[in-house]
Amino acid sequence: MLDVRGIKKVYESKDRTVEAVRDLTFTLQAGELACLVGPSGCGKTTLLKIMSGLLEPTSGEVLLEGKRVEGPPPGMAVVFQEYGRSLFPWMTVRENVELPLKQKKLAAARRTELVEESLAAVGLAEAHAAYPWQLSGGMQQRVAIARAVAYEPHVLLMDEPFAAVDAQTRADLEDLIRDLWHKFQVTTLFVTHDIDEAVYLGQRVLILSNSPTVIRDDLAVDLPDQRDQLTTRSSPRFAELRARVYEQIHRAKTPAAEPVGAGATALPTSADHGSTEF
């Protein structure tokens, strides 16, 4: 479905070179809900931009349904962290959701149907005529999610979408993501730095190392399919999985404590040395 093969990204500026992503390879199966978790500043956003065709990798390639991604592919929707900046402030909620559908040249009736369905699905059936900035942060992010869902993407990428909302809203939005995923069966990659969130949401958690980034672990989450904030999060299995992810991330952050399996990086600026250990 979505293949990421040997992605490497090196940023070069006049006086320094930063290897943001070293070598990333993984595959998403159709209909999967996977979470990508890693320490802050580990190149998650870079990776996501490469996957969505917004950024060229230095080497490697991304394949969506067997086709190489060069520029944003039509079957993909992205939800960004900065909801306040990803909605068009001069358009109403309805217009925001409808715009990509117009661009897809869908008939008006079909557009209306999709807009209403997706706004209802995110619990904003009443907010069609409002402007995004009249809504709370959580509601704005719901609009962005509705826009992505209405687009009927084959793959949905989410870049730390809840990092800027408060805890209660965040829990609601997490459940919303699970619901939407059940309902629309979209292949979803959810990027986060929050370990609990990753374990709670995903069928699978991909753990990234510190920059320059590689995959440290690929963990199947064997929690029951119906999850809820209270029972799932207090289950022993959740705690185990969470501990395992935490341990990996913690080790990623303190490379000294680890049996180094990687060659020293060519990076003069980064104190952290990555590891190729899986």
Next chain:
Amino acid sequence: MTGVLRRLGLALGLPIVLLAAWWFASANSTDFFFPPLSEILQSLVEEWFGPRLAADVVPSVLRLAAGYALAVVVSISLGVLIGTSRTVRGLLEPVLEFFRAIPPPVLVPIFMLLFGIGDGMKVVVIAFGCMWPILLNTVEGVRAVDTVLSDTARTYGITGAARLRTLVLPAASPQIFAGLRQGLSVAIILMVISELFAASNGLGFAVVQAQRSFAIAETWAGMLMLGLLGFLLALLFRVVENRQLRWYHGLRRAQRSS
């Protein structure tokens, strides 16, 4: 109700006091340069809202409208082109800054050389003079389109003309309007100036005629007329701007209160 009355009182209070003061202070004025306000108002009504309205005011306003419209179209199109490319922007910005820094009225003598003294010259002077603030603000607005918004548009395949219409122009519109507002005041100034040099009609021409023939009340009345025109155009501008930028003002309020 009392709220409305209070607002009305506050809005009209000072102007009424000032006008009354002018009225009474000048009522028995024998000073040649400061005729009684009653005479000025009489001249305003009889002359400026009389025969001169069609003969002088309308031609001025038409030239102003033509020049301003030309400047708006040219500057916004050029501004989008220049603002989109980093290289073009780098090449042209100092040149544009230089043209903007030239006091527009000094171009009148040059444009008289090039375009003669007809309506065409005046329209070109107005357009050329007021295009720089519009152009530079458009460039700046287009340049500063939010990166996340721009990425969002790209991921949804919004490119080309749709991108211009739904993303670039609206995003730059607060800046563009700031430029349009500056451009409008420059345009009014140039409307008057271009008529001072070579004209057979127009507000600027008529006011200076009045002054040269020492028709003092008419001169004052002509100045009031110019003031009135400036005020009305600013009001019209504000109405349009408030409509177009309602989202922006709302957004700003929301950001400030959060």
Next chain:
Amino acid sequence: MSGPPAVVSPAGSPPVSDTSAALPRAPRRRSVPQVVLGLLGLLALVALVEILPRIGVLPHEYFPTSSEIGSALVELVGQSTFWTAVLDTLQGWALGLAIAAVAGVVLGILIGSSRITRELTASTIEFLRPIPSVALIPIAVLLFGTEIESKLLLVVYASFWQVLIQVLYGVQDIDPVAQDTARAYGLGRWARVRYLTWPTALPYVMTGLRLAAAVALILAVTSELVIGNPGLGKLLGTAQSSGAIAPTYAIVVVTGILGVLVNLVFRAIERRALSWHPSQRGELPA
């Protein structure tokens, strides 16, 4: 009082920030520094003005070439009348700007610090501000002829509003919490102006000054050109009416250079005076 765009400077600060790019940009090609590009652009302009009249694309009798403008400029610079004119223009500009600045700041703080005075004057200001300054030309001529006062009248009128409006915005920008704090600690009226109003309004004052400086120069030259006060504008008028085409262009270039210099200087002052101020650290929309 109209919305925020009125405070946007001519160069303008972007209404929405774009600070997301914390990462260095991916280098697709070695990018040429903006300064070099800018110089190239200016050189291209000079080259075009040299070539186009020569090959007849622009009528040479009205469009002197760069080299002709250049030599006219050199000749001008050698004449004392030119420098007298420059000084005359700058004198009117500086004096007018100073008067407008003081009047704008004082009145702005007086009007702005109380709600009643703000509301009382709002309609009057909104009416007077858009009155084009050139409307005053006839009366300036009648009253003062070509004396410096007529120039000052125009310069002061035009630039006064730029300062006043900005100061009014600035004074309203005072943090209510800081206001209450100051009251709670028993700061008197004067102390509040000194320690609260003034520092808050300062960035706005600086913006107002920069805008006013540009407007003042325009009006100084305009007044000289139209009314005939001594200065660059008058020099230009004389050159044009005597058919000295190249000197006419040369003087236009000089006014442009003056305008650029005024802009640069006031932008630098604005930046320097405010480097400590929170407004310069960027007001990020949440």
